[in-house]
Amino acid sequence: MTSFTKPHIRRKNEPVNKLGLVRADYDGAMSTLCAGCGHDSVTASMARAFFELSIEPHRAVKVSGIGCSSKTTAYFLREAHGNNTVHGRMPSVATGAVAANSALTYIGVSGDGDSLSIGLGQFVHAMRRNVNMLYVLENNGVYGLTKGQFSASADLGSLAKRGAPNEMPPIDPVSLALSVGATFVARGFSGDREQLVPLIKAGLKHKGFGLIDVISPCVSFNDHKGSTKSYAHTYQYYHKAVHADYVAPSKDIKVCYDEGEIMPVEMHDGGVIRLRKLEKGFDPRDRAAAMSALANAQKNDEILTGLLHIDETHPDMHALNKMEDRPLNEIPYAELNPGAAKLHDLQKGFR
Amino acid sequence: MSEAAINDFVIKLANVNGTGSASANGLLMKAIFRMGVPVVGKNVFPSNIQGLPTWYEIRVTEKGYRGRSGDVHFIVAMNAETYERDLAELSPGGVLLYDNTWPRPHFLTRPDIQVLGVPFARLCNDAFKAARSRILMKNMAYVGTVAALLNLDLDVIHQLVREMFSTKPKLIDLNLQAIALGYDYAKEHFDCPLPFSVQSRDNTAGKVMIDGNTAAGLGCVYAGATFGAWYPITPSTSLMDAFAKYCDQLRVDVDTDLHKYCIIQAEDELAAAGMIIGAAWNGARSFTPTSGPGISLMSEFIGFAYYAEIPMVLFDIQRVGPSTGMPTRTQQCDIQLCAYASHGDTRHLLLFPADPGECFEMAVQAHDLAERFQTPVFVLSDIDIGMNDWMVDELTWDDSYQPDRGKLLSTEELEKIEKFHRYLDVDGDHIPYRTLPGTHPKGAYFTRGSGHNKFGGYTEDGQAYKEVVDRLRAKWHSAASKVPAPVISPSKKKACCGIISVGSCDGAVLEARDRLEAEGLHLDYMRIRGFPFSDEVEQFVADHDEIFVVEQNRDAQLMGLLLLETDVPREKLIPILHYSGEPLDYQFVYSALQEAARVRKIA
Ligand SMILES: Cc1ncc(C[n+]2csc(CCOP(=O)(O)OP(=O)(O)O)c2C)c(N)n1
Ligand code: SF4
């Protein structure tokens, strides 16, 4: 089996973005996932977000771990470099890549197995470091690729395909992210692109680590009755707390907001995220509020979605390490080489 | 065993760790070095912060031998816990110096040695008020006594004290006072100097005293590395400390305070490996220093870098295993681990420095080779090289050096070519071209550790898979002539037998060989410096009837590698193995070679 490339045909009057590219220019190889898999919808949303933001495909970088979810970086942005690393270790590769060249846009794709079991340590530490990337966790409550074992995100009492209940409490990536100080924390659903595409756009524009936990059902192993990560269950308990729209930098950005209805968050690139409150008294700029809203939702069996927390003020990894803007991989050797005379000087203390 | 003589003896200092003895002992060694007499220093320390025994051994060797000798002629016994062991180790005719504030009559059980007592504790208690000074100054007091007994140049010592405390000038007088206490006491009570002592020479001109980790960290700076990731582990930590120190000195913009480098202390070695892979994949020269336990953890990533062809530079400062082992003791026990690290058919490039000078050079070569061959490269140092100060030629640099970035396509080059395929052997040299993210839409490819064909596409086709892994093996093999060549030191007369050794064994092996030669046993000697083995290694093996393989591990790992990777028949190779964790001494090698030669009737 080799990978296929999707046919690349342009329709008449097809919408183009600022770069003159059409949506299909953001496609990748043909997906090899099961028909109906949530991950394919997330792939489409990611491609659309890049298209709408008019990011040059080759200026993006895709990184992933191992799993059905992690495979999907091959299925969008064919003109971007991809790095399908090893199981659970994408965050470290992403950290090194971002350190080497901060001028590109980084998107990481992972699964609940990849991020919450084998990769829990790296996942948490990338958030603590505030690596400037968007991390999309395609959460289906199971290990898809190894055929349906429970993952650490499986809810208490959720039933496996053969009927056995999960008896251990879940790790909720969103609560975890809030507790370790992640600076952009959101939850979406593969079945709701209206909500997901703007979230991805906002996350890509956020300076620092952005997490989107996307409920993305596995039709082959976890979409049956009794599963809390099925399409049916998610639709039933889905609760939108807040809607986020990213507005690119422009002249008319300074429109007046009706406080209480719309909450603006200024971004590093000069753009703005407009948060539309769907829930009374909930302000995602306040981490403690986000945590309590989440706890309440859990109590009521609601799946709280939307941009749940954002903090644009916390320094990212580059700022924390006092790195200059120029990417490390562009510093000419002449600037890095201290030279022979200096080497002689440096050894004075060794004599 | 050899007699102590002027500029040819060993002094061993037995201390309790955490009492400030390390700097006093370093000062003694540096003073002798500055008097123009070559020294070999070995620090044997515990995996502990305070209270356990630690020894510092200084070999004074006018002839400039580079290894330990195995003798102890003069012991400064400052640790009551180890008195018995220290007493037993002293060569007949030796001198024992101890703190006789508390008399130790049992020292007199050895009539063949000379025991000298100085009441260091009492002298310091009388002279200093602060409790901490009383402990610390005992060290400087014995420095004074040793200086008197060995005829060390006091001006040199005073100058060293001034340099040592240049940032804390208040401490200078205190330390000089303590030195004088010990010095004057010795002059008054003993016949100074001892029959063996130090006489100034001019044998250290152009030399420096530096440890291998500092040299390797400096090498990474000169190689143009801009990214390093690590997880703290003895004995590799000081390598990253050195890199950080030099970057801080040399790569911070004075006006903006912004850095031209990034160092990340990772959450574990797995993450450190992933980070340097990510940075190298994205075009920044990067590296990680670690030790055996770290390599074990990094193995999955090492296989990924090998198969996906990503440059990776690892420094393994070897320590005694297995498992946590003896973290502060030295061995060469990761040779086979590193040669084939990771599951599946993997094989890597190894560089074996023998001293800090080579650590510096090989740090640079490792970065060049990793990018040229797009693969993991290991620099296999050890505690002895990494953490002891060695006397080596001053490090030098060729200002015309340019990093070898390997077959890396630029935006302009990508513009010109029709189509880019990541794993295609375009030039017939087994090395494909690589591209960096962000350079050009044509350069994009999907990096994966899963099966891929020569175009970079996913595959589960056996033929397409084999084509790639066969090329990888050929690529690896082609590096044999590019890794550092072995150093061959022929015997003065034609020899039918030889010695093969590696890394920090060098000094002891050379000395043993020379001494045996003087007694009529002629052996050629080859020190291996790189893996894959080059034609010269094959030739040396073919040219000798019997070969002694000297190395520091239990399982004859280098010998095993020779058996696997060359045509040498098993019966030709005779292992000589040292694995107690202490740096190798020539007497061990000498006796083992002599005995093996006798058994085999080699003349
Ligand atoms: C070191 C290692 N152990 C185990 C595996 C096998 N494995 C592959 S994918 C996977 C689980 C993936 O689950 P998840 O991240 O949830 O992805 P999904 O397939 O559900 O999208 C496992 C255990 C592996 N690839 N590597
Ligand atoms: S097994 Fe599940 S997660 Fe994997 S592709 Fe199929 S539906 Fe998607």
Ligand SMILES: [Mg+2]
């Ligand atoms: Mg999953």
